[in-house]
Amino acid sequence: MTAIRRSIVVDRRPEDVCAYVLDASRLPEWQASAVTAERLDTGPPHIGSRTRIVRRVGSREMPTTMEITDYNPPYSWSMRGVDGPVRGLLRGEIEPLDEGRRSRVTLELDFDSHGIGRVLVPLLVRPMARKEMPINERRLKDRLESGAA
Template sequence: MAIIRESIDVDRRPEEVYQYVLDAPRMPEWQLSAVSAERLDEGPVGIGTQVRVSRHIGRRVMPLTMEVTEYDPPHSWTMRGIDGPIRARVHGEVEPYDEGRRSHVTIDIDFEGHGLGKVLVPLVVRPQVRKELPRNEQLLKDRLEHTGE
């Protein structure tokens, strides 16, 4: 199946957008399905950083562990699921424009199902994410532009 991709322009500098997006405890502020998120390790964010995210998937809340596999601030990042029946691969890019005062944010998401996840990914997860990702990006934009975060 095809990668789910959405983009949005944010009236904030790429450094600010990148820092906010990769701040694990803030994920529930702009990701509708995220119930909670926490770092599983200490120190600066980088390749190998792990985050436990509890998400609404359909009617259930499922904990999933994500690991940073690409970290190129403030330009791009990739995280991949390392456990559970539904394993996401999320790639994000933040491109500067307007002389670096604004950002064009693109997020790509794809999934791999394991066990029960092989059924859940096409029937529940992909349709949910297709609806949610544009709303998440709008929440990201609103949060960064209107709250001064």
């Protein structure tokens, strides 16, 4: 299956967008399914940094660990799930617009599945992610542009 890819334009500098998006404590503010998120290491984000995220999937809460696999602030990053039957593969890109005053944020999400995840991804996870991504984009844009970020 193909990755889910969406873009939005945000009236904030790439540095602001990158700092907010990669701050694990902020994930539940803009990702609808994220219940909690916490960094598992200290210091600024870097390749190898891990974040533990608990997501609501249907009526269940599912923990997962994501690891940064590529990090080129403030322009791009990639993360991959390292545990569980459904492992997210996320790539983010931030393109400066209007001499860096605004940003185009592109998120690309795919899934790697193992065991029961092979059934869950097409039936539940991918449809849920397709429905949630526009909501997450709106929330991200609202948070960044309102100054709450």
